[in-house]
Amino acid sequence: xxxxxxxxxxxxxxxxxxxxxxxxxxxxxxxxxxxxxxxxxxxxxxxxxxxxxxxxxxxxxxxxxxxxxxxxxxxxxxxxxxxxxxxxxxxxxxxxxxxxxxxxxxxxxxxxxxxxxxxxxxxxxxxxxxxxxxxxxxxxxxxxxxxxxxxxxxxxxxxxxxxxxxxxxxxxxxxxxxxxxxxxxxxxxxxxxxxxxxxxxxxxxxxxxxxxxxxxxxxxxxxxxxxxxxxxxxxxxxxxxxxxxxxxxxxxxxxxxxxxxxxxxxxxxxxxxxxxxxxxxxxxxxxxxxxxxxxxxxxxxxxxxxxxxxxxxxxxxx
Amino acid sequence: xxxxxxxxxxxxxxxxxxxxxxxxxxxxxxxxxxxxxxxxxxxxxxxxxxxxxxxxxxxxxxxxxxxxxxxxxxxxxxxxxxxxxxxxxxxxxxxxxxxxxxxxxxxxxxxxxxxxxxxxxxxxxxxxxxxxxxxxxxxxxxxxxxxxxxxxxxxxxxxxxxxxxxxxxxxxxxxxxxxxxxxxxxxxxxxxxxxxxxxxxxxxxxxxxxxxxxxxxxxxxxxxxxxxxxxxxxxxxxxxxxxxxxxxxxxxxxxxxxxxxxxxxxxxxxxxxxxxxxxxxxxxxxxxxxxxxxxxxxxxxxxxxxxxxxxxxxxxxxxxxxxxxxxxxxxxxxxxxxxxxxxxxxxxxxxxxxxxxxxxxxxxxxxxxxxxxxxxxxxxxxxxxxxxxxxxxxxxxxxxxxxxxxxxxxxxxxxxxxxxxxxxxxxxxxxxxxxxxxxxxxxxxxxxxxxxxxxxxxxxxxxxxxxxxxxxxxxxxxxxxxxxxxxxxxxxxxxxxxxxxxxxxxxxxxxxxxxxxxxxxxxxxxxxxxxxxxxxxxxxxxxxxxxxxxxxxxxxxxxxxxxxxxxxxxxxx
Numbered sequence: 001x002x003x004x005x006x007x008x009x010x011x012x013x014x015x016x017x018x019x020x021x022x023x024x025x026x027x028x029x030x031x032x033x034x035x036x037x038x039x040x041x042x043x044x045x046x047x048x049x050x051x052x053x054x055x056x057x058x059x060x061x062x063x064x065x066x067x068x069x070x071x072x073x074x075x076x077x078x079x080x081x082x083x084x085x086x087x088x089x090x091x092x093x094x095x096x097x098x099x100x101x102x103x104x105x106x107x108x109x110x111x112x113x114x115x116x117x118x119x120x121x122x123x124x125x126x127x128x129x130x131x132x133x134x135x136x137x138x139x140x141x142x143x144x145x146x147x148x149x150x151x152x153x154x155x156x157x158x159x160x161x162x163x164x165x166x167x168x169x170x171x172x173x174x175x176x177x178x179x180x181x182x183x184x185x186x187x188x189x190x191x192x193x194x195x196x197x198x199x200x201x202x203x204x205x206x207x208x209x210x211x212x213x214x215x216x217x218x219x220x221x222x223x224x225x226x227x228x229x230x231x232x233x234x235x236x237x238x239x240x241x242x243x244x245x246x247x248x249x250x251x252x253x254x255x256x257x258x259x260x261x262x263x264x265x266x267x268x269x270x271x272x273x274x275x276x277x278x279x280x281x282x283x284x285x286x287x288x289x290x291x292x293x294x295x296x297x298x299x300x301x302x303x304x305x306x307x308x309x310x311x312x313x314x315x316x317x318x
Numbered sequence: 319x320x321x322x323x324x325x326x327x328x329x330x331x332x333x334x335x336x337x338x339x340x341x342x343x344x345x346x347x348x349x350x351x352x353x354x355x356x357x358x359x360x361x362x363x364x365x366x367x368x369x370x371x372x373x374x375x376x377x378x379x380x381x382x383x384x385x386x387x388x389x390x391x392x393x394x395x396x397x398x399x400x401x402x403x404x405x406x407x408x409x410x411x412x413x414x415x416x417x418x419x420x421x422x423x424x425x426x427x428x429x430x431x432x433x434x435x436x437x438x439x440x441x442x443x444x445x446x447x448x449x450x451x452x453x454x455x456x457x458x459x460x461x462x463x464x465x466x467x468x469x470x471x472x473x474x475x476x477x478x479x480x481x482x483x484x485x486x487x488x489x490x491x492x493x494x495x496x497x498x499x500x501x502x503x504x505x506x507x508x509x510x511x512x513x514x515x516x517x518x519x520x521x522x523x524x525x526x527x528x529x530x531x532x533x534x535x536x537x538x539x540x541x542x543x544x545x546x547x548x549x550x551x552x553x554x555x556x557x558x559x560x561x562x563x564x565x566x567x568x569x570x571x572x573x574x575x576x577x578x579x580x581x582x583x584x585x586x587x588x589x590x591x592x593x594x595x596x597x598x599x600x601x602x603x604x605x606x607x608x609x610x611x612x613x614x615x616x617x618x619x620x621x622x623x624x625x626x627x628x629x630x631x632x633x634x635x636x637x638x639x640x641x642x643x644x645x646x647x648x649x650x651x652x653x654x655x656x657x658x659x660x661x662x663x664x665x666x667x668x669x670x671x672x673x674x675x676x677x678x679x680x681x682x683x684x685x686x687x688x689x690x691x692x693x694x695x696x697x698x699x700x701x702x703x704x705x706x707x708x709x710x711x712x713x714x715x716x717x718x719x720x721x722x723x724x725x726x727x728x729x730x731x732x733x734x735x736x737x738x739x740x741x742x743x744x745x746x747x748x749x750x751x752x753x754x755x756x757x758x759x760x761x762x763x764x765x766x767x768x769x770x771x772x773x774x775x776x777x778x779x780x781x782x783x784x785x786x787x788x789x790x791x792x793x794x795x796x797x798x799x800x801x802x803x804x805x806x807x808x809x810x811x812x813x814x815x816x817x818x819x820x821x822x823x824x825x826x827x828x829x830x831x832x833x834x835x836x837x838x839x840x841x842x843x844x845x846x847x848x849x850x851x852x853x854x855x856x857x858x859x860x861x862x863x864x865x866x867x868x869x870x871x872x873x874x875x876x877x878x879x880x881x882x883x884x885x886x887x888x889x890x891x
Contacts, residue, residue, distance in 0.1 A: 102350035191350065228349045238344035241352025248360045250344045257358060264354045 008157055009110060011117050012297030013304060018121040021314040023088055023128060051078040090123060090313075091180045092116045093133040095190030096161060097169070098242035100222070103231070106296040108222040111286065112189040113157060114300050115220065119187075120146035122314055131179050134160055135188070136199070139174045171199040173206050182213040185313065189220040192269045195243075204275035217281035218309055219273075225265060226290035229258055233292075284309050327390045334382045377890050381879040388872035395864040407453030408854050409519040410445040412438050412477075413499065414484060415526035417462040417491040419835040422527065422549055423635040431486050433545045434525040437849075438481055441523045441541070444849040446474040452854055457519070461496055461526075462489040463819055487822050488638050490832030493528055500524075500533070500540060507537035520855045529844040541847035546840035550580035552628050553639025553836040554587075557814060560613050569646060573613040574624050576602055579839040583632040587612045592620025592646075602626075619646045621827060638824075639836035644813040645827040654803065659685035659692070660702065665777055682802055687773065693747040698770040698802035700795075702777055703741055722753050723801045724763055724772065728793055736787045738762060738775050746773055763794060765801070772798040 054063060054077035068078045094100075094116060100109040120130045124146050134142030144160045180186055188207070194200040211217055232253055239249050251257065273283070286303055288294070304310060349355075420431040442456055456477040457470040469480035499522075506518045521539045524530075527546030554576050561571030574587055588599040602610035616622065624642040628634045654671045657680040666673055666684075674680050683699040685692045692699050733754070740760030743752060747766070750773060754762040764773040778791035814827040824830045882890035 099350040099353070102348060104348065108350065193351065193353065225351055228351065232347055232349065236344045238346040239349060239352055239355045240346060241349045243353030244355065248356075250360055251355060251358055260358065261351070261354055264357060265351060268354070 008113060009106075009297075011114055011121070013114075013118055013301050015121050018118055019125050020317050021122045022126055022317060023123065023313060024315045048080055048082055050081050052081055053077070054079045088123070089129040089131070089179075089181060089184040090119060091131050091133060091176070091184055091186045092119060093135045093186065093188045093190075094160075095135050095188070095192075097136055097193070099191055099193045102241060103224055103228050108191055108224050110296070111222050111300060112220075115189055115304065118304055131175075132157075132160060133175055133179070134172055135190070135203075136169060137161075137172050139170065139172050142172050143175050143179065169195075169199060171203050171206075173202060176206060176210070180210060180213075180215065182215060185216045185218060186210050187218040187220060189222060191222050191224070192219075192272055193243075193265075194272055196268075196271065200272055201275070204272065207276050207281070211277055211281065217276075219281055219283045221269070221283065221285040223285050223287040225262070225288075227288035227292070227294070229261075230290050231292040282309055326393075327386070330386050330389070331383075334379070334386055337382075378879060378883065381875055385872050385875050385879070388868055388875065392865040392868040392872065395868060398864040400862050400864055405453050406854055407455070408445045408449040408521065408852060409453075409455040409457075410441065410521045410523060410852070411457045411459065411499075411503065411519045412441055412523045412525070413459050413461050413465065413496055414438055414481075415462070415491065415524075415528065416460040416484060416486050416489075417835060418486065418488045418638045418830050418832060419491065419527050419546075419636065419838070421486045421636065421638065422546075422551070422838050424547065424549070429486075430527050430545045431484075434543070435481050435484065437525050437543050437545065438523070439478060441849045441852075442474050442477050442481075444852045445521070448852040448854055450854065455519075458484075459499075460484055461492070462487055463492050463495075465495045465499055488817050488824055488830035489819070489822060490816070490835055491526070491528060493526075493531070496524060496526075497531070497533065500535065500538070503538045504535055521852055523849065527840065527843075529842065530846045539847060539851065541849055541851070542845055544840075544843040544845045546838075546843050548580060548840050549635040549838040550578075550583075550633050551636040551639070551836055551838040552576065552578040552583070552585045552626060552632070552634055553636065554624060554626050554642045554831060555609065555639075555836070556831070557624060557642050557644050559813070561615075569616060571613055571615050572622070572644070573611050574642070575609055575611050576626055577609045577836070578604060579608070579837060580635075581632070582608075583629055585610075585626055585628045585632070588625050588627065589614050590623040590625070592618055592622065597622070616646055621645055636836055636838050638830040641824075642814065642829050642831060643827045646813070654799070655679070655681045657683045657685075657697075659683065659689060660777065662777065665779075682799065684777075687741075687745075690747075693771075694769060695771075696769050699772075700798055700802065701747075701771060701773045703773065703775045722765070723804075724753050724765060724794065724797045726797055728790065728797075732786050733762075733790050736790060738787070740775065747771070770802055772802060774798055 051064065051067060058079045062080045062082075063077050064080050065077075068076065071078065092115075094109070094112045096109065100112065101107050116130075116132045120132070123130045130146040132144040132146070142160060144157065176186075186207075194203070207217055234254050235252070237251055237253050239251060284307060289299060414431075414434050416431070420429065420434065422430050424430060424433060438458070445456060446454060453472070454474065455470070455472050456474060458468040458477055458480050459465050460468055468484065469477055471477055471480075503519050503522060519538060521541065523541045523543065525543045525545060527544065529544050529546075530540075530542035554574060556575045558573055558575070559569040559571065560573035562569055572589075574589070576585070576587065578585070582604055584604075585602045586599055587602060589597040591597040597616075598612070598614040600612040600614070602612065604610050622644050624644075626640045628640075634640070655674045655678070656666065656671045657676050657678075658666050658671075658673050659676075663673070680697055683692050683695055683697050685699065685701065687701045687703050692701070740754075740756060740762045743750070743755065743759040743761050743764075746761060746764055749766040749768070750761075750764040750771070751766065752759075752761045752764045755764075761773065762775050765771065774791075774794050776791055778788050778795055814829055815821075816832055817824055817828055817830050821828055879890075
């Protein structure tokens with residue numbers, strides 16, 4: 001089935017609201033903790049933030065002897081804390097296979113794009129990098145950088161999907177080498193309906209390798225099935241959609257059939273996840289409401305703002 | 319027609335809608351997880367949803383409605399014709415006489431039939447020439463007692479070949495059949511929209527030894543070739559019984575009537591008995607009406623053969639009428655079971671009827687009029703009056719129903735002179751009609767059809783020297799017995815039969831003495847038209863019926879619908 005990129009809808013969350021968030025990695029950290037698994041030192045500039053009691057292992061060079069003498073107890077030494085001007089890189093891979101272009105009229109791809117754009121809006125004001133990556137298609141292309149100068153997806157997203165090439169089903173892993181440095185966050189947004197083929201194997205291998213480089217792997221499962229099931233209902237249906245053989249498309253749908261289907265979908269996803277090192281990634285399932293119709297914008301906003309993983313990465317300014 | 323069509327269409331429409339209303343309807347849904355449906359069992363096609371709802375608007379429904387519409391259109395256009403191509407050329411129908419008389423030999427040595435075939439060949443050649451490469455159609459038929467098609471072709475060669483298969487049949491001629499065909503062609507040619515193009519001809523060529531009978535013909539050129547010409551013929555005209563036993567009605571004498579045409583020359587007739595003996599050889603004496611009759615006695619049952627022999631110097635051109643045969647059947651003697659209720663039984667013995675008791679099944683009852691128990695018997699009954707002695711004084715003229723079989727061969731003058739007593743009609747049982755009565759309704763002879771009964775005034779007496787009244791009584795009795803027994807359908811075998819379409823060859827007592835076939839006089843042989851006049855004309859515009867085309871479209875739609883249902887995508891199911 002041929003799938004086309006649906007019309008891109010504006011981000012349903014207020015940009016000004018998103019811009020109040022900043023990455024938690026910008027909080028005050030001890031100088032010795034720089035270069036942790038999330039961040040990487042960049043440059044030499046360091047800004048004083050506050051004092052803290054000396055702990056074993058603190059660099060004695062940062063002990064403020066004068067302040068210790070003035071304010072602290074004799075046995076207490078005060079150590080200077082600094083804010084490091086570290087820039088974080090978030091690499092967001094968008095699954096662009098045909099199944100992501102459904103359901104209609106609001107597709108899973110729309111959710112993925114909204115999520116990517118929201119992350120971009122949150123990271124851009126502080127100079128952090130967010131790269132949108134087209135997971136399938138012509139190898140080597142399909143990247144869209146978010147920065148201070150480009151925090152909207154309205155037009156650039158078309159470029160992202162413009163050059164798919166002939167091999168639309170081939171996983172596009174080459175950009176990872178250059179744009180996914182150690183300590184970066186790699187977020188993969190997909191429905192995980194991958195075919196059990198070489199591409200899925202390559203992708204799982206790439207995820208495993210990325211974990212070795214102290215990267216934070218976040219899998220976001222856009223699960224529209226509850227909503228689609230509610231829309232299908234019970235009865236005779238002629239099914240169409242990506243990856244389907246047309247000469248056997250009429251089914252009598254009932255609860256038993258749905259039970260079988262859900263088992264099949266779940267087993268399929270688990271087969272892929274088992275290939276990834278256990279416990280070395282975070283999985284967030286964005287299940288759509290089990291109703292035939294709902295307000296996608298409201299649902300996305302609510303889901304995004306309450307997403308635990310988002311809250312782990314970002315914090316709202318006081 | 320229209321009302322039936324509406325009912326028929328309505329039933330079909332209701333059927334189509336019902337089938338589509340009961341079809342499982344598959345709502346089309348596009349889902350992202352469609353690939354996981356591959357492992358599911360497909361829906362059962364026959365599973366129906368028994369609920370009233372709008373019919374599923376599917377492609378099969380539209381196709382079925384289209385088929386229905388085409389079917390109705392085909393029925394509506396049953397009589398409609400559309401114009402085809404204008405055709406020019408020559409369409410010739412040759413009808414050749416193959417009756418027995420066509421065997422008559424000509425002066426040239428051949429027969430009339432040979433001449434007819436030659437004329438047919440010339441006619442075919444003339445038609446081919448006149449067609450000049452345009453359409454040529456030749457139909458060859460033979461006629462005698464029927465018109466039978468030999469060939470209907472567009473090839474002159476095939477038509478000529480077909481002539482070879484023709485031969486004379488010893489049958490009579492029915493020109494009425496030929497005239498009917500001419501009338502049919504006339505009708506088709508006159509019509510702008512002919513129903514049957516097989517009867518659309520530009521020319522008809524009739525070749526016979528019968529003369530053309532002028533009739534009003536305007537739309538087809540009829541060429542009538544009379545190949546007959548005067549010729550010598552002596553032949554048997556008829557064989558009939560000429561004498562019967564007055565009481566038993568058995569044939570005792572036969573007569574042979576002969577006739578001659580052309581030259582008057584002596585001839586002899588010889589009769590061979592069933593045993594093969596020469597029964598009689600008689601020299602014919604021709605009378606002024608060109609006929610001669612020979613009578614001879616017959617006694618034994620069996621085949622009798624009659625042969626007419628011309629003198630050696632006579633050239634008899636027609637031979638089918640030179641022999642005849644007849645069968646004198648045993649059945650001619652009928653043994654009747656009668657309930658004889660009269661005292662006098664000598665008459666019963668003299669006619670050799672069987673006397674049976676009343677309780678047994680009788681062929682005929684013979685009882686006095688006064689015995690009312692037999693007045694309405696279902697068995698044919700002869701009611702006999704009581705003769706009154708002495709002659710009637712106030713004798714009135716009798717009213718006679720001459721055509722009735724009861725009085726056949728009766729000498730009415732002799733009957734009148736008898737002056738017998740009649741009885742008032744009111745004394746007869748109900749339903750009787752008078753055959754012989756006077757103006758005062760005194761009845762001598764009467765009959766009733768149902769139940770069959772005859773009233774006679776008296777029975778004949780058995781005397782050594784019967785008088786005129788006894789002869790009359792005998793005749794009336796014989797006529798009455800015959801009429802009553804014939805109502806029991808005890809028909810006697812005919813003496814001879816003529817050849818017919820089922821039995822074309824003379825054999826036994828089946829002979830070829832068809833009336834008129836031996837008449838070789840051909841006094842004024844009349845022909846009409848000439849094959850030289852043959853020319854090409856319009857064969858008319860072909861009218862093609864519309865309904866087969868519409869029906870064919872319907873069949874194509876049906877095939878398409880079934881084919882797509884079997885091999886197409888689910889949208890076609």
